[in-house]
Amino acid sequence: MTQESVHGMTSLKVSASKVFQPQKKTYYDRQLRLAQDALVHKNPNYFAELLPQREMWRLYPHFRDVCFLDIEADSRGIIVLTLFDKYESKTFVRGVHLGKDTVNQELGKYQLIVTFNGSSYDLPKLKKFGVEIHVPHIDLKALCQRLKLIGGLKEVEIQLGIHRPQHLRGSATDAWRAFWASGDREYLELLVAYNEQDAVSLYQLMEKCMKMVAEK
Known part of the structure; x- marks a missing residue:
């Protein structure tokens, strides 16, 4: 403390x-x-x-064990899920190694969960998948609105000067559809990279928002 x-x-x-x-x-x-x-x-x-x-x-x-969580989903459920702990990321892909027991075990390591619009999107998808969040959840969208930062994750990134690599500015859903249609592993790797970048961006966004709050 x-x-x-x-x-x-x-x-x-x-x-x-x-x-x-x-x-x-x-x-x-x-x-x-x-x-x-x-x-x-x-x-x-x-x-x-x-x-x-x-x-x-x-x-x-006040809590060190923080997980920045982002998912991509389609009508069938979660496609890919990434957990980032400020140092490294773990990504789980449907049909490869995405399982509710594995995800529950990983989430059990953390004291806080951070998402962007997770209250409306990520957490309901996780609950339907069989994953329950039992620790405090910080939804960055609410904090961004408090700070007059409007839009989705990528729009807020631009407002705060958070730059992601050019090749990771596209749609993860499009990459999934391409992988599903072709089976080309290159699209799967791109999908994972998209999702990992989203989770890393959540950390950068959290830090910038906390700095803005401190300066008010």
Whole structure:
């Protein structure tokens, strides 16, 4: 837990004593102690039900084991899924090594999950596949909207000066269709590269958004 976090908790307690009646102050002091204990003991699950989605980004500085998750899907379900942990990525492809048990096992290693529009897209697809997220989920689309960054992932990347390689600016879905039609492994490798780049971009976007929040 950072020095700033401890100072923030203390400041809240002092402020509360000036605003709340004794009974309410006791309640809020207890809630602050519980939240402080959860941060000290690195317990992200405490916040999973407590914080609204639009505020989940506040947890990012306090937990190290973070997974940036992106999927591509068609009408049949998930095509490819990539998990990026700030250092390396793991990608799972339908019909190759994509299985719900494997994905559940991998996700169990993390304290936070970060997506872009995952509340509406990635998480429902994962749930249908048999994968449940049991840790706090940061949906970057909500944070981007807070920061007046409008559009999809690629549009927001442009606004923030995040540059992806030219050959990875196309559509992962198109690459999947080409692979499905031809069986050419080159299209499969391109599909994986697209998805991995999306996951890496989520990390870059998260870092830039946190810097913007700090400067406000």
